Amino acid sequence: MIILISKRKFDVPVQAACISPDVFKGKTTAEIANMPVTEGNRNLKLGDLFEIQEDNLETPYITINGDAGKVKRIGSNMKTGEIVVNGDCGMHTGEKMAGGKITVNGNIGGWSGNDMKGGLIEVHGDAGDYLASPYRGTATGMKGGVIIVDGKVGSDSGCYLHGGVLKIKGGAGRFLGYHMSDGVILVDKEVDVRPGACMTGGKIVITGTVEEVMPSFTIDSVKPKVKIDDTTNVAGPFYVFLGDLAEHGTGKIFVNKACNPQMKFYEKYL
Amino acid sequence: MTSEVKSVVCPICGCLCDDLEVTVENNEIVKMKNGCSVCEAKMVHGYKSEERILKPMIRKDGELVPVSMDEAVKKAAKILTDAKYPLLFGWSSSTSEAQRIGVELAEELGSALDNCCSVCHGPSVMATQEIGIPASTLGQIRHRADLIVYWACNPWTSHPRHLERYTSFTDGRFEKSEWKSYMQKMKGDASMKKVQAASKRIIGSTIPAMRPDACALNAPPQTMQKEGRKLIVVDVRKTMTADAADYFIQVQPNKDYEIIEALRCLVGDQELDVDTVGGVKVEYLKDVADAMVNCEFGVIFFGLGLTQSAGRFRNIENAIALTRDLNRKTKFVISPMRGHFNVTGANVVFAWSTGYPYALDFSQGYPQYNPGEFTTIDLLRRGDNDATLVISADPGAHFPKAAVQNMMKHPLITINPDMNAISRLGDVVFPTQWCGIECEGTAYRMDHVPIMLRKVVEPPKGILNDEELLKRILAEVRVIKGKNPDTETKAEVKERNKLAPRIEIKQRKKAKKVEVA
Numbered sequence: 080m081i082i083l084i085s086k087r088k089f090d091v092p093v094q095a096a097c098i099s100p101d102v103f104k105g106k107t108t109a110e111i112a113n114m115p116v117t118e119g120n121r122n123l124k125l126g127d128l129f130e131i132q133e134d135n136l137e138t139p140y141i142t143i144n145g146d147a148g149k150v151k152r153i154g155s156n157m158k159t160g161e162i163v164v165n166g167d168c169g170m171h172t173g174e175k176m177a178g179g180k181i182t183v184n185g186n187i188g189g190w191s192g193n194d195m196k197g198g199l200i201e202v203h204g205d206a207g208d209y210l211a212s213p214y215r216g217t218a219t220g221m222k223g224g225v226i227i228v229d230g231k232v233g234s235d236s237g238c239y240l241h242g243g244v245l246k247i248k249g250g251a252g253r254f255l256g257y258h259m260s261d262g263v264i265l266v267d268k269e270v271d272v273r274p275g276a277c278m279t280g281g282k283i284v285i286t287g288t289v290e291e292v293m294p295s296f297t298i299d300s301v302k303p304k305v306k307i308d309d310t311t312n313v314a315g316p317f318y319v320f321l322g323d324l325a326e327h328g329t330g331k332i333f334v335n336k337a338c339n340p341q342m343k344f345y346e347k348y349l
Numbered sequence: 350m351t352s353e354v355k356s357v358v359c360p361i362c363g364c365l366c367d368d369l370e371v372t373v374e375n376n377e378i379v380k381m382k383n384g385c386s387v388c389e390a391k392m393v394h395g396y397k398s399e400e401r402i403l404k405p406m407i408r409k410d411g412e413l414v415p416v417s418m419d420e421a422v423k424k425a426a427k428i429l430t431d432a433k434y435p436l437l438f439g440w441s442s443s444t445s446e447a448q449r450i451g452v453e454l455a456e457e458l459g460s461a462l463d464n465c466c467s468v469c470h471g472p473s474v475m476a477t478q479e480i481g482i483p484a485s486t487l488g489q490i491r492h493r494a495d496l497i498v499y500w501a502c503n504p505w506t507s508h509p510r511h512l513e514r515y516t517s518f519t520d521g522r523f524e525k526s527e528w529k530s531y532m533q534k535m536k537g538d539a540s541m542k543k544v545q546a547a548s549k550r551i552i553g554s555t556i557p558a559m560r561p562d563a564c565a566l567n568a569p570p571q572t573m574q575k576e577g578r579k580l581i582v583v584d585v586r587k588t589m590t591a592d593a594a595d596y597f598i599q600v601q602p603n604k605d606y607e608i609i610e611a612l613r614c615l616v617g618d619q620e621l622d623v624d625t626v627g628g629v630k631v632e633y634l635k636d637v638a639d640a641m642v643n644c645e646f647g648v649i650f651f652g653l654g655l656t657q658s659a660g661r662f663r664n665i666e667n668a669i670a671l672t673r674d675l676n677r678k679t680k681f682v683i684s685p686m687r688g689h690f691n692v693t694g695a696n697v698v699f700a701w702s703t704g705y706p707y708a709l710d711f712s713q714g715y716p717q718y719n720p721g722e723f724t725t726i727d728l729l730r731r732g733d734n735d736a737t738l739v740i741s742a743d744p745g746a747h748f749p750k751a752a753v754q755n756m757m758k759h760p761l762i763t764i765n766p767d768m769n770a771i772s773r774l775g776d777v778v779f780p781t782q783w784c785g786i787e788c789e790g791t792a793y794r795m796d797h798v799p800i801m802l803r804k805v806v807e808p809p810k811g812i813l814n815d816e817e818l819l820k821r822i823l824a825e826v827r828v829i830k831g832k833n834p835d836t837e838t839k840a841e842v843k844e845r846n847k848l849a850p851r852i853e854i855k856q857r858k859k860a861k862k863v864e865v866a
Contacts, residue, residue: 091434092733094713119433119735120459120712149733170722189721208721215719216478254663273606276663294611294626295619325613325670348622 080134081111085145086127091119092169093128096152100140100160100179108133139163139182151188154181157198170207173200176224189233190214195221195243202226208233208252211245221245221262225308234271237264240281244308256283259330265307277323278330286313288338296322296332298345305333318342350375357381358802359388360442360785362508363687363795364515376806378786385509392786392805400768402780403809413778418811418821425738425777426825428760429458432736434712438725439742439764441465441692444790444802447815448691448698451740454823455711457830461734462709464695465688465742467724469653472662473685474696474706475720479662480669485648485682486796487514492521496644498581500668501605502652502686505589511686512593516648517580527578531593569596569636579640583608584654598637601628603659609667612638616674647681656685687795690785694793729755738762740815741784745770764818780812788814 097114112126139161148167161180170188173181177196189207192200206228213220220239227246234252237245240259250268258277268287275283284305299319304312317333357369372380378393405421406413429435437455440448441464455462497516504511512518518528582594591597604627611626615638621631655664675681687693696706705718729752736759763775766783782788785802793799
């Protein structure tokens, strides 16, 4: 096991895509310390910023202690192994991740899990904006894997979602699941406006509250429970909305009936 | 000595009106014709302000002390090269020639580079990248548009000559001006007010208005069926532009997205389950959708009410999608109401030199683009940068407190003609010439048409323009980095020229040919 301890508080962003079990595999601490990173516009070695220790325990493979709030791209392109971050974690964590596990015992920055294909990201804190959303101009976002967030997530989470599961135990910001075409998003607390805008497929399950659904969604039915993945079912009852009609979509939004009495008027169309 | 300069271009807003007539007396503008009130305020009075900076200054012991240009340039270059992650912000009131040098400087420094559009129409640029944009030049709109929609903007005060030069109140080749009907409406309104006042005096109560107030609470008025140009205004409050409109839709704040979405459904012949959307009855929206589908050439102009309210670039994306849907049935275009006179130019110049229009980062040696990560406010709020250069902008007066506080923790270089809020906070303060008054250069109109700004008066002695000043800072930065232009190898020059615009290379080739001849 490799333990990285930040030597000081970083005041400008650090890009460290090399922090990944696949890259560290089979390398000595001296070799790891020599890997390139950047701090702002300065080209440095990983050893300049982090103290690197080795431990005989097998898992978790990499542990990061200290200040990593401005360290970007941790676990980028990761396929196997495990990373544990004890503290906050910067942007783009686990981008293009295909397997393995990242656990963050703190908050996580924006664009985490973007273009993810597999694996698991667990956040025991809040997540920034654009969780599991792709870069600008990309038409497909996360394609597989699971992201679990204990706290709340920012706006535009799960944009262009094309597969995989997002489980959010706190609230979610605006435009949750924007333009999603497949996959599942589950939110347990309040969701800000415009969930599922422009969605063409997939499902958003809101067991908490939402002020309204977009006018371009139409009510379909009331269902007693909904399936999240192979192991989880959530009990309702739920209003089921179909949309987005403006995109001729067939996505579904499940809204908890008990928590959202303001949507009672939709029942007249059933 | 008095002279008259004609066809002067106005360096204020994105309209870039190019028909100003300026009278110059003893190297001072004394009178002007054709300009709007905003233009006159800057070109006749504003540029001669008492707050004009006439010498470069450096902060020593908390006080700004005048120094020589050489010393200030050296100090600025030192600050920028010492910083691990500087930020270069501003550019929208600068010439495109200066902006090009700015990109070169950012690349040399490995800094973040952003322009004012990140706090105005950046979302429009992002939406355009996501979905594309059906646009046209303002000339086309002037001659052909028979339905004009101003969405969340108030050109009557922000772009005062927009209606007069490009839309409702101009005589195009195929569409006539609606100025007369507007004047009649104003006269009617004024006399109605008099009648109301008189009836209040005599009867004690007002009589019901003949013409209902053209607002979303009422159905669209009969004038929506008329021949000729129609004007619809969508806004959260009744503005001066809304007074001139045939139909005004008052939306609840932050509900524009829902209204656009509803209109998209209605244009696509879909039924809606709800009765009202964003405070507007769906039946009225149906009439608006009808008017949009039945026009021959429609245009939507949108402003900051759409780009900076909840939803930001998603609002614009949806508005563009509405325009796309409308194009299946008629001809429709959409255009942002760009603010500063060359903010479009900043996008254009950054895009042709790096591939990206704003929110740039050169820290990895190549340009990266990600609004939200490299946009100025986000960057400053997170406290990511450790030095700032501000050119032709005033974030001190307009940015959130947290952003300015973080900016003040690190050295600050400012380049502005007069002592605005940010210049007062600067550590190195450069004076500069007023673009379009004291120096010439290129600017891009809001519809991406480049127009040459003119020099009308001579600048004060010893003050450089933005381009010259940035070139000096860039040269000094290169000297510090050990890239002295005098000792640069041929391979290095070749590498650098790869990034230079083709025009410059062509000009150089031409010059060589002339030399040979």
